[in-house]
Amino acid sequence: MILKGRKVMKGRAEGEALVSSDGISFYGGVEPETGKVVEKGHPLEGQCVTGKILVFPTGKGSTVGSYTIYDMKKRGTAPLAIVNHEIETIIAVGAIISEIPCVDQIDINKIKTGDKVKVDGDSGKVEIA
């Protein structure tokens, strides 16, 4: 199945999806050293986003979150790609400065955790194998 969305950051990635029903705050909500979600009560609490195609509705929280994404990329704990329902500036800027492929305007209900997913940031497409 191919889902058509919009390009936020170019680049391609292929991997396993990790899907969250709630928004993600990278600053304070994700630990850059380990890539683990640490926000109390978050649906992904305790799970690791590293090397995953990270799928969530939208970003939230402090604008410092863009730097957290960049920090994770440098440490090697970042997700492979980001897929959002609706992008906002924290995630967009984080993906751009960290060069992480990113697509939004995707119906994320169609993607399940564990799906094999291809993200094409250049054309804004997400393919589920």
Place this chain on the structure above:
Amino acid sequence: MKLTKEEQEMLEGKHGNAVKSSMDILVSLGEIFDARRLIDVSSVQIAGVSYHNLGEAGLSYLGDLALDGKVRVLTTLNPAGMDMENWKALGIPEDFAEKQIKVIEAFKKMGVVTTCTCTPYFIGNTPHFGEHVAWSESSAVCYANSVLGLKTNREGGPSALASALTGKTPEFGTHLEENRQAKVIVNVNAKMDTITDFGALGYVIGKNIGKKVALIRGVKKASIEQLKSFCASIATYGGTALFHMEGITPNKTRVPKESVAVSQKEIDAAKRELNDGGVDPDIYAIGCPHLSLKEVEEIAKMLEGKKVKKEMWVCVARPIKKIADQMGYTKIIEKSGAKMACDTCMVVAPIKGRFKCLATDSAKGCFYARGKNKFNIVFKEIPELVKEATR
């Protein structure tokens, strides 16, 4: 998005690497949010200054831009993780201080005015009504749009820095007149006299209507200090970038149909919600956002001839402290045992674990003390805080 010839050249790297990577950010944002063009900005306020928030990667990001980047407009900085001169007295570890100094040096190299305050409008970064700017720091953004009548989106650290290095921002969101019109009337049926009244009002409205632009009615008068407190609170609890307050703020707006009301009961309930109780405060912190000169003078008067028995931080911008030095306020405050904390505050300084309960007059300060530092909180007026701390 349509770019001018010069902007196209900036994007292609003809103006250097820092300009190129800044344009990458601004043009991408413009395309994502359907901006038609880039517009010039006359002033920038940058967040993402505390090393605690930036980390090693953030520092190296700034270092890369500082290789050939120079700001093109007046640019000031948000608070850092420590007082840049007096950090030892505030108990900041040496290795943290070393990194924080490197962060400030990188900004300085780019030509940023390194004043480190959340109140740039008190220290000379004050464009005139209607100017487009690129500010981060949620409380300052709300104050800029609503009280000063400037036009800015809620920028993050990297996008604000990109605007400083290019003098540009994509034209969308709060830059456009149609997005600055009120969507809901908020009728305030409660007594609005003090800083915590306004802090509680921001808490209630922010939680009720979120980011919607409000036309607030029923507030008869408000000082700049009260508006500062209100802006910080409504931006923290609602993500608000802009509001209108009838008879007080300068922007024009259409009058919306939808309306909600705020009662005295809700204000009282908000104040109770911002008081945890249980433990006695072991730190008293005032100046979130940083204090005005008038507030510093008032606190000096309250502290004159008294001794504080608890840790007490009085947070101000360094230029305001310089005037306080000149007027003798600093001497009085420090003689009482309270500490003047410049360039920083209780929100961004690395104080987690050092205290159990923070007392403040700031509704915004309460949010971060609770969430980030896991402190219990006490929310009271400054005279009450001073009374308790000196008892």
